[in-house]
Amino acid sequence: MKTVWTIARRELASYFTSPLAYVFLVIFLLLAGFFTFTAGAFFERGEASLAAFFAWHPWLYLVLVPAVGMRLWSEERRAGTLELLLTLPVTTAQAILGKFIASWLFLALALALTFPVVVTVNVLGDPDNGAIVAGYLGSFLLAGAYLAITSMTSAMTRSQVVAFILSIVLCLFLILAGFSPVTDLLSRWASPAFVDAVAAFSVITHFDGFQKGVIDSRDLVFFISVIGFALFATGVIIRGHRAG
């Protein structure tokens, strides 16, 4: 566990040695603000909730999480430091976990910096703060799921750009499977059971509950399984490269 933390600390520090981290934080906060107040019509809704804020997160993360995670492994492979890291006395799992935790913490920091919307809604009205906490938890898990997928695509290639695009495509699938225009289209020719089965794979379906303030164990299991599976796949890919 100590080794995992040593890896995570280095990785987290490396975000802040380049201006990229600050640029990311600013863009994230600007976009989150724009989607909430302009596109999400926060004021016009006339309700004291953060529905307008959370509803956009699956789309917002679609671009921003791959941007944070794309370098995780591809950069190590390109620079040859992968060899350095994996010949230290660490297991592949420790390395994957350490790096994942570092970028997840970075995303948690970005999310935490959106606290002004919580303040705003509390000043303007009397929201259900329990639902807001649930929303934040859901958003954090959602970011983790995207990030784990990005970790996997990042392990596939030396190129950060390829990793970025691949993870956007994969994450987009996870959104669209439960996106109502798509499910409506599907239900025209497929049985309802099939449509439900497809939608069950979507982050939208499982993020919904959190937004409403419901922490359902099935949703928790979904996000944790996606993270677990993608990180496991990362390990298989990294070992595969070396097995030749």
Added chain:
Amino acid sequence: MIRIENLVKTFGAKRAVDGISFTVERGEVLGFLGPNGAGKSTTMRMITGFYPPTAGRITIGGHDIVEEPLAAKRLIGYLPENAPSYPDMTVRGFLEWIAAMRGLEGDARKKAVARVVERCFLEPVLEQSIETLSKGYRHRTCLAQALVHDPDVLVLDEPTDGLDPNQKHEARNLIRELGRTKAVVFSTHILEEVDAACTRAIIIDRGRIVANGTPAELRAMSEIAGAVTVQAQGATEAKLAALGRVERVDGAFRVYPADKKATAELTRAILDLAAREGWRVEGLRTEEGQLDEVFRRITLPDTVRK
């Protein structure tokens, strides 16, 4: 300390390493020679646990690298090819991180870092970020990284590559010194380094060991090893031919004995002959053999390979 048996690594249909076996004990410096693409780096990556072997067995200090990777890796210090490091870190930050990953804490970590900084002459750049360093310093930083936990086994992949002649000299001295108390394997394609630093050398070609011995033994495999070159006024090829095969080299004669080991006898015979014939001997040299000739003869250049 390092024991390798029948090591094989295939990439697809290509056999990069094809049945290599050797051992390296404490106090030995093994030079790993071979043309580019012979399988040097692949072998080193397997020794250090980066590549799993396709077949064969590697043990480091009794620990199998596949079955007990962590115990084995703890004993190894590794300088990968091209000396990679994290460019955004400072030299101190990088070395402290490696020390932490090696399980060194607090005072022990500080001491370990200070020791390798002194040993690798990194004092002047300690607080600089690695990306601003010259290639020589970057290389030394990565070497320092390999030494920070004072490992029993050192695996160095082209440790002198890209260094200037002074730095090369320093690096060789360091390797020789480290070899007194550790088991060291280093790869190179600079043949003079074999003499400068190795107690033993292995030449590999296309994944196989083609020669294994001390630098002197390898040189003795040379065609000219054991020959005697004589420069003398009045000497003629015809007279010398009685002693062995004769070849003209830059105005001197090189005489090859029938038996390579009979060099001393041959030298005496030549001197006797010179005395009898009244030649004035200006130079007499016993040929020890040349490593580069041996190397060229037993390895194929990659232009010949398919």
